[in-house]
Amino acid sequence: MLKHLYISNYALIDELDIDFPAGFSVITGETGAGKSIILGALGMILGNRADIKAIKPGAKKCVIEAVFDVTGYGLEPLFADGDVDFDASECIVRRELSATGKSRSFVNDTPVALQFLRQLGDHLVDIHSQHQNLLLQKEDFQLGVVDIIAHDEKQKADYASAYADYRKAVAALDDLKERIEKTRQNEEFVRFQFNELQSAQLADGMQEELEQESAALSHAEDIKTALFNANDILNADDAGVVGRVGEAADALHSIEGVYPKVKELAARLDTARIELADIAADVDNDSDNIEFDSARLFDVNAMLDKIYSLQQKHHVDNVAALIAIRDELGKQLESIDDSDTQLTDYQHRVDETAAAARRAATVLTGVRRKAAAKVEVAMKSRLVPLGMVNVRFKVDIQAKDLAADGADRVVFLFSANKSTELMPVAEVASGGEIARVMLSLKAMISGAVNLPTIIFDEIDTGVSGAIATKMALLMKEMADAGRQVVAITHLPQIAAMGEAHYKVEKEETDKGTISHMRRLDDKERLTAVAAMLSGDNITPAALENAKELLAARQ
CATH class of the missing domain: 3.40.50.300 (P-loop containing nucleotide triphosphate hydrolases)
Structure with missing residues (x-):
């Protein structure tokens, strides 16, 4: 208040x-x-x-x-x-x-x-x-009146939750359709890119291995010469490092009895000779295995050229990124190939949530119809004393597609006369009739709110x-x-x-x-009411009439 x-x-x-x-x-x-x-x-x-x-x-x-x-x-x-x-x-x-x-x-x-x-x-x-009288032209106002009388907060909340699930499912389906459509439009190009990457037989570490092999094949003669020279130094008959280290070890072993101090040194030379012998053997093997293979070098460089070309095309700098792109393209193709199944699943979800929303809407409609009957009785009981003795007032509830406020279209139908067809109140009621309708609605609502x-x-x-x-x-x-x-x-x-x-x-x-x-005090009020009756020139008759009106209030 x-x-x-x-x-x-x-x-x-x-x-x-x-x-x-x-x-x-x-x-x-x-x-x-x-x-x-x-x-x-x-x-x-x-x-x-x-x-x-x-x-x-x-x-x-x-x-x-x-x-x-x-x-x-x-x-x-x-x-x-x-x-x-x-x-x-x-x-x-x-x-x-x-x-x-x-x-x-x-x-x-x-x-x-x-x-x-x-x-x-x-x-x-x-x-x-006065402008609120225009609300009678708006369906949401008329629906709101029915909901107020219905006290249907729980049913509206249940429906709102079900409707939100339905709209979410519809949005997901629409998004899937859009993605499938875009993918299908590019399917030929996507498939070409996938096949191109797939044919490259990419693997982690592949680029580094190929680059090393290309370098080795490109310098095969230099490598072979270096290995030959190293092998000659290590294994020469008269002056090979391995043989000379062995001779040094034998010399020290020969004096161990008279000069024990060299025993440890001789052992260390034995160890060095064994390690050098192993190295010499590996160098000799590598020297035998190194051969210039022009065909293999061509194949390796061709594979590297393909990798470099793919990296430039997809704006990446490593094979791992190319593999990720290949796998993503594969998923897109799987999505295209499996799109009908996905659409069916998503449509099924839409159908399920729509059915749940319709069930909740049906419950809400039932509550609203009961309230509509109460509105009709209450409005007639208020409008008849306001001079509309032949008034007819009907709350027409028709079905509509699922919407945020339910599945009901509410229209207030009105006729002030027995012979006049019921029509939407905003279309047939006069200004004075609309004023009385709105006052009656407000009076009815005030008792519920x-x-x-x-x-x-x-x-x-x-x-x-x-x-x-x-x-x-x-x-x-x-x-x-x-x-x-x-x-x-x-x-x-x-x-x-x-x-x-x-x-x-x-x-x-x-x-x-x-x-x-x-x-106003009582005296001022009498004068004010009399002025409203007769204007500035207040007559004795107007004062008497004003007294009667004020007395009637009691």
Whole structure:
């Protein structure tokens, strides 16, 4: 419930500091007096976009602050999620807008983001302005009304989960089809590249081995000459290193008996001779095995040229990378060859999730149809007293393709007369009839939704006389059911029904035009209602009529 509103330097308002009671209140004033300005300021508190043009000329900033009582509306989790202190009896919301365009928002003196302010605003106040009558043209609004009455949060959550799985499966199938299509378009080229790499018979370490073999074959004569010379030095009959080391060892062994010190040296020479003999044998073998093979050199260089060409073509510098490319191309070809099986599997997943979503949608539809019947009864019970004695109101639910909000298309059908065919309400209802339909919908919804405050901005457009009185009674009924209801009106029948009456006035001063609002006492209220009946020239008859209207409120 809105307890207090403070506005400073907003549009034509210098300063407004006013309390609001519970129950049904009315706000009146001449056209252009500033009623819409007050709603605009309140909208800022609820998270609407701020416009620096709204700051009163010459002021550095404007401030709007509202105090709400939200006892019993279950807002503790919202405050906990926003890390904001919670005080149910005094929730203070403040919005500041500077002339530089900077906007700041506070809840209970804690700075909050605009998104939090909007979330909180959705739980605090519902402002129904004339343009909201256009909502009757929107299917999602009509579906939302049915869902509110149905209390189908669980069924909607179950469906949303199933629908999300279905959309995920559809997206996966579409992605697979796209990838297969792209791959098939390049299949010939992919297959050529794969075969080219496959024919190279690539293996890890292959390039290094071939490069070493090519170098050896290219320098076969030099290698053979070096090995021959080394072998000759090691194994020459008279001066070979192996033989001379053996002779040295034998010489030392011959004096071991008389000179024991050389025994270790002789042993070391024996070891060296054995190692040199092994080396000489290996050199001799290698010398015999080295032959210049031009055919093999041609083959090795041809294989290396192919590897280098493939590396340049695929912009890599090693065989391992070529192998990775070959394997990836192979997978693409496997995917092409196995695409029909993959498509079947993915389509099966789509069919499964679609069936699950349809089952959840069927449950949701059943709950909505039961609620639709309640809506029809409730709307007729409210519209008949508002002067539509022959009204017919039907909630038409037709099937539609699976969508985020279910598989139901909801349209409100309406006829004010027995002989008139039922048609969508937005197409056949007059302005006054639409106003009464919207008021009845709001009254019905208010009983199902925990919303502290409802503000009607000239919802009485297009009605007058007894019907206006009936609309006022319906708003008072909503207030008596625990809602704070505020009606901005030009009709005396509605103005007289409020428990509190506020008047918005515009005044010309030395500093320019200002707008202010005040609560009227009983005497001022009588005069205000009489003026609404007869204009500026208040007649005794108008005063008497105003007294009767005010007395009827009791």
